[in-house]
Amino acid sequence: EDEGCLLDEVRLSWKKLMQKVAGAKYRTLYQQESANPEDVLVSETWLTGGVDVEGYPALGCYDHERGFWEWPAGRCVTYACVDPSASKFWAIEVWALKLETGERFLVYGERRKMQAGTSKGFLDWDATALKHVGLMEELQTKVGELGHVLALWIVEANAAHRYLLQTNAYDTWRRKWPNVKVIPHQTQKNKQDENYGVFAALSQPYKEGKKRLPRKKGDLRALTYLHVKEAELTKYPFHPTDDTVMADWFGEMRLTYIQGLARKLEQWDDTGDIPLKNYLAEAS
Numbered sequence: 001e002d003e004g005c006l007l008d009e010v011r012l013s014w015k016k017l018m019q020k021v022a023g024a025k026y027r028t029l030y031q032q033e034s035a036n037p038e039d040v041l042v043s044e045t046w047l048t049g050g051v052d053v054e055g056y057p058a059l060g061c062y063d064h065e066r067g068f069w070e071w072p073a074g075r076c077v078t079y080a081c082v083d084p085s086a087s088k089f090w091a092i093e094v095w096a097l098k099l100e101t102g103e104r105f106l107v108y109g110e111r112r113k114m115q116a117g118t119s120k121g122f123l124d125w126d127a128t129a130l131k132h133v134g135l136m137e138e139l140q141t142k143v144g145e146l147g148h149v150l151a152l153w154i155v156e157a158n159a160a161h162r163y164l165l166q167t168n169a170y171d172t173w174r175r176k177w178p179n180v181k182v183i184p185h186q187t188q189k190n191k192q193d194e195n196y197g198v199f200a201a202l203s204q205p206y207k208e209g210k211k212r213l214p215r216k217k218g219d220l221r222a223l224t225y226l227h228v229k230e231a232e233l234t235k236y237p238f239h240p241t242d243d244t245v246m247a248d249w250f251g252e253m254r255l256t257y258i259q260g261l262a263r264k265l266e267q268w269d270d271t272g273d274i275p276l277k278n279y280l281a282e283a284s
Helices: 014-021 044-048 135-145 157-164 168-176 198-207 220-235 243-253 255-263
Strands: 076-083 090-098 104-112 124-126 131-133 150-156 181-185 211-214
Touching (some): 044 220, 090 135, 090 243, 090 255, 104 243, 135 150, 150 255, 211 220
Parallel strands (some): 076 150
């Protein structure tokens, strides 16, 4: 005789229940939990630090003394990852890879609705002011003004061709920033791959504390962005959105490329970053 108890044995037998328990959605559908801690992408303990459910002593991923637009000390290469959307939210993340340690520091993140091809979108050309406008140009310029170099953009492949690579604004922007790399990332093809998919690429670096998230008290923009990102990381794939997870994943998938890009650079300035005057000076 089967052991255990059920409130309604007719509706769901014990044998049937055991089959449901083995499924990925048991805890969320039948136990009313937000997510099964063993099935989600990132454990909350990996973010905060401490011993997780499997007994692993996680270092944590939070930098409580660092906010948005603050880089770590040492040699870094800075890159941006973009997950666009036609009708929902875009996620744009700027990361700095610290070469000595392999840590990836989130420098800035933004998640918002916008339309490409307008002055309020991702990239456009203002014919009246005779200048590029949009978030891509703003971030490229701001990183430079802060004494660093945004060396690489990684954009979801389908959206890249639809919203970016086929526009006149992009063609002229590439001439303005000839040494900035822009590469597309294939999403659907690799998303579930056991070697290159989201779980394979993101879980381990968060578990090891290699992903560093800015959580300085009082930095409301950073804390607001992290509120969304933490929910997506700790509830993926059960959370209704995954914009910041996808942008994050793009960078991890291209980590070897980013490291190779850094090795090609011969000089470093006093801040440890790629020298702007030697690498990304605007074309005259």
